[in-house]
Amino acid sequence: MTVGSVGSVGEGIRDQAPQQSLGTAAARNLATTTKSVPQMQEITSRWLLRMLPWVQVQGGTYRVNRRLSYSVGDGRVTFVQTGDRVAVIPAELGELPALRDFDDEAALAELAQRCEQREFAAGEVLATGGQAADRIFLLAHGRVEKVGEGPYGDEAVVEVLADGAYFGDQALVDREAVWQYTARAATACTVLVLTRDDVLNLADRAESLRSHLAGLAALPHQRTNKYGEAAIDLSAGHVGESVVPHTYVDYDAAPREYELSVAQTVLKVHSRVADLYNQPMNQTEQQLRLTVEALRERQEHELINNREFGLLNNCDYGQRLQPHDGVPSPDDMDELLSRRRGSKLFLAHPRAIAAFGRECNRRGLVPDSVEVAGHHVPAWRGVPIFPCNKIPVTEARTTSIICMRTGEDEQGVIGLRQSGIPDEIEPSLSVRFMGIDEQAIISYLVTAYYSAAVLVPDALGVLENVEVSRWR
Numbered sequence: 001m002t003v004g005s006v007g008s009v010g011e012g013i014r015d016q017a018p019q020q021s022l023g024t025a026a027a028r029n030l031a032t033t034t035k036s037v038p039q040m041q042e043i044t045s046r047w048l049l050r051m052l053p054w055v056q057v058q059g060g061t062y063r064v065n066r067r068l069s070y071s072v073g074d075g076r077v078t079f080v081q082t083g084d085r086v087a088v089i090p091a092e093l094g095e096l097p098a099l100r101d102f103d104d105e106a107a108l109a110e111l112a113q114r115c116e117q118r119e120f121a122a123g124e125v126l127a128t129g130g131q132a133a134d135r136i137f138l139l140a141h142g143r144v145e146k147v148g149e150g151p152y153g154d155e156a157v158v159e160v161l162a163d164g165a166y167f168g169d170q171a172l173v174d175r176e177a178v179w180q181y182t183a184r185a186a187t188a189c190t191v192l193v194l195t196r197d198d199v200l201n202l203a204d205r206a207e208s209l210r211s212h213l214a215g216l217a218a219l220p221h222q223r224t225n226k227y228g229e230a231a232i233d234l235s236a237g238h239v240g241e242s243v244v245p246h247t248y249v250d251y252d253a254a255p256r257e258y259e260l261s262v263a264q265t266v267l268k269v270h271s272r273v274a275d276l277y278n279q280p281m282n283q284t285e286q287q288l289r290l291t292v293e294a295l296r297e298r299q300e301h302e303l304i305n306n307r308e309f310g311l312l313n314n315c316d317y318g319q320r321l322q323p324h325d326g327v328p329s330p331d332d333m334d335e336l337l338s339r340r341r342g343s344k345l346f347l348a349h350p351r352a353i354a355a356f357g358r359e360c361n362r363r364g365l366v367p368d369s370v371e372v373a374g375h376h377v378p379a380w381r382g383v384p385i386f387p388c389n390k391i392p393v394t395e396a397r398t399t400s401i402i403c404m405r406t407g408e409d410e411q412g413v414i415g416l417r418q419s420g421i422p423d424e425i426e427p428s429l430s431v432r433f434m435g436i437d438e439q440a441i442i443s444y445l446v447t448a449y450y451s452a453a454v455l456v457p458d459a460l461g462v463l464e465n466v467e468v469s470r471w472r
Contacts, residue, residue, distance in 0.1 A: 038286050043293050046300050047386035050373070051345055052415035052452070053407045054427070062258045062416050062453055068230040068250040076164035076317055079140045079192075086140045088112050088192055096136070098172040098199075104208040111202060115192035126183040126191065127168065133177040135195040136168040142189030143322060143465075147182040160186065160322035162465050171196050173213060258309055258416060260428075260449040263298050267291050267431075271440040288431060288444070295429070295448050302450070303415070304347075304390040304402075309451050311347075311402055311413070312391070316457035326467040328356040328401060330365060333380050333463070336403045340458045342410055346385040347402040349393055351468040353378060353385055356401075358471070397469040403461045412459040416451040 055062070078092045090108040093099050102108070115138065120126060126137055126144065137144075143162050150156040158181055161167060170177045175196075203210040233247040273283050307313050319339055323332045328348075333356070337343050348356070357378075360367050370379045377384040383403075393399045405412035417428035424430045428450060434443035454460050 035280070037281060038290060040290055040293055042297055044297065044300075044389055045387065046296060047345075048300050048303060048347060048388055048390075049296065049415075051386065051406065052303075052413065054415040054417050055408060055453075057260060057416045057418050057451075060260045060418060060449075062451070063255050064258070064453055064455055065255045066229075066252045066456070068252050077138050077166055078164065079138075081140075086117055086190055086192065088115055088138055088140075096166065096169050096172070098169060098213065102209070102212045104206065104212075107202060107206045107209045110206075111194065111199065114198040114202070115194045118191055118193055120185040120189045120191065122185055122187050124185045126185060126189075127179045129179045129182040131179055133168050133171040133174075133179045134197070135193050136166060136171055137183065138192040138194070139163060139165045139167075140190045140192060142191075143186040144189060144191075145184050145186045147184050148180070157324060160324055162322045172199050258451045258453045260416060260418060260451050261302060261306065261309065262447060262449055263295055263302065264445065264447045265291060265295065266434065267444040267446055269442045269444075271436060271442055274442060284442075288446070291446050292426070292429065295446060299448055299450050300388075301390045303452050304388065305392065309453070311404070311452065311454075311460060312400060312462065314452075314454055315402075315460045315462045316454075319457060319461040321461065321463050323463060323466055326465075327359050327470050328352060328463065328466045329359045330363065330380070332466075333401075336401065336461050336463050337381055337383065339461045340403070340405050342405045342412075343383050343403050344406045344412070345404060346380065346383060347388045347391065347404075348385055349389060349391045349399045349468070350387045351393060352391075352399050352401055352466050353387060355466065355468045355470070356380075356385075393468060398465045398467055401463040401466055403463070405459045408455065410459075411455045413452060413454050416453055418449055421449070 077095055078089050079086050080089060081087075090105065090112040093108050093111055094102060099108070099111075117140075120142075127133070129148065139161055141163055143160060144165075144167070145157050146159040146161070146167070148156050148158045167183060168179075172194075199209075199213075203213055230250045232249055233245040235242065235245050267287055269284050269287055277283050302310065304310055304312055321332065321336055321339070323329065333346075336346075357367065367385075368379050368382070369376045370382065370384050371377070372384055372386075377386060379385060388402075391399055391402070406414065408414055419427040421428065421430050423432045429448045430446075432445040432447070434445050436442050
């Protein structure tokens with residue numbers, strides 16, 4: 001070691017001054033920390049729960065009475081796929097107006113076998129307007145445009161159909177039916193085709209099908225309004241001593257009933273924790289607060305996705321729209337609004353809101369905003385667009401946008417609950433003490449009751465299959 005090296009080491013030792021005060025690490029042993037309450041990433045704004053008008057439901061059941069309606073067969077058809085082969089589920093043929101309430105399983109199975117699978121490329125014509133309509137198309141996959149003639153002779157897209165839709169169903173019962181539009185594939189499509197001849201040939205051999213089709217002859221003679229409801233006879237604009245028509249309003253004999261659904265969990269807290277560790281925060285209260293937050297999140301998820309009463313599954317098929325170009329455009333939002341009066345709100349996944357914003361930017365439009373409960377919320381045509389991450393985004397990066405009218409007085413969408421239940425801490429949410437077991441663990445039953453009802457079909461609309469990952 002050189003002399004110079006020894007000098008350098010000595011200088012480093014002299015630079016380390018001795019500690020003259022208590023260090024921060026040791027000082028923390030005598031200090032009191034300032035703590036936050038337990039945080040939770042799952043908590044969202046839950047706009048649906050905040051904006052739905054809640055109706056008190058006594059007895060746990062809400063009945064929706066409506067005028068008698070003669071409309072039938074407005075559902076969608078479900079398929080099964082094996083490799084590149086697609087087949088319709090026989091019972092799903094009952095969604096067709098001509099086969100509604102037809103329950104001969106053998107006949108339906110044979111009709112399903114007679115459906116011929118066909119593939120169409122984008123731009124191909126499936127049916128031409130003005131020609132005889134002698135077959136029904138079941139759309140298994142893809143998008144089809146109904147093209148008609150505009151008021152000045154130009155081409156106009158009347159409607160866009162997607163997976164599960166069907167068209168041409170009038171051909172099964174009307175020999176004189178003609179196509180009122182041209183059906184053109186907007187994307188590559190897989191369809192099943194069932195001809196009228198196949199149905200009539202089977203009817204010649206199957207008495208059940210023949211009698212069912214014959215019984216449909218009386219249905220078109222029922223006097224209905226454009227919504228399919230039994231007509232109310234009225235007279236207007238008459239003079240003199242004209243005979244005033246007699247009428248009455250007929251009701252649906254089997255109205256739908258909504259039962260309150262339930263979400264529950266058992267919260268457990270050890271008595272030693274509850275007794276000794278309650279400063280500065282009460283452990284039981286914090287445990288309960290986070291449990292209630294999770295329960296409310298699940299409640300909103302069920303109101304969107306539940307198969308029995310969820311908004312996505314209970315939207316009338318006549319109120320479901322397809323975007324004309326995949327992305328959510330201002331044109332699609334306008335069409336969604338035009339399907340109902342007094343729309344109060346949109347619900348969309350945040351990624352769908354971003355996709356709509358990109359489309360507005362591309363067109364040079366700036367969506368307005370409205371203030372709701374102190375928050376500035378994006379809006380379209382003055383109707384707020386609330387974010388809701390409970391609306392699913394599929395693996396194909398598509399989602400849905402919901403538009404609704406709310407309130408009993410407006411014949412809209414309402415939330416259902418029952419306030420005043422035992423041990424209630426919030427409306428329709430209770431916490432019941434269940435006792436202490438032999439291990440000194442305290443149990444609480446946390447329960448929420450809720451549901452939702454759509455009073456008339458046009459109160460709720462959905463823009464389906466919205467693409468959220470397309471960048472232009």
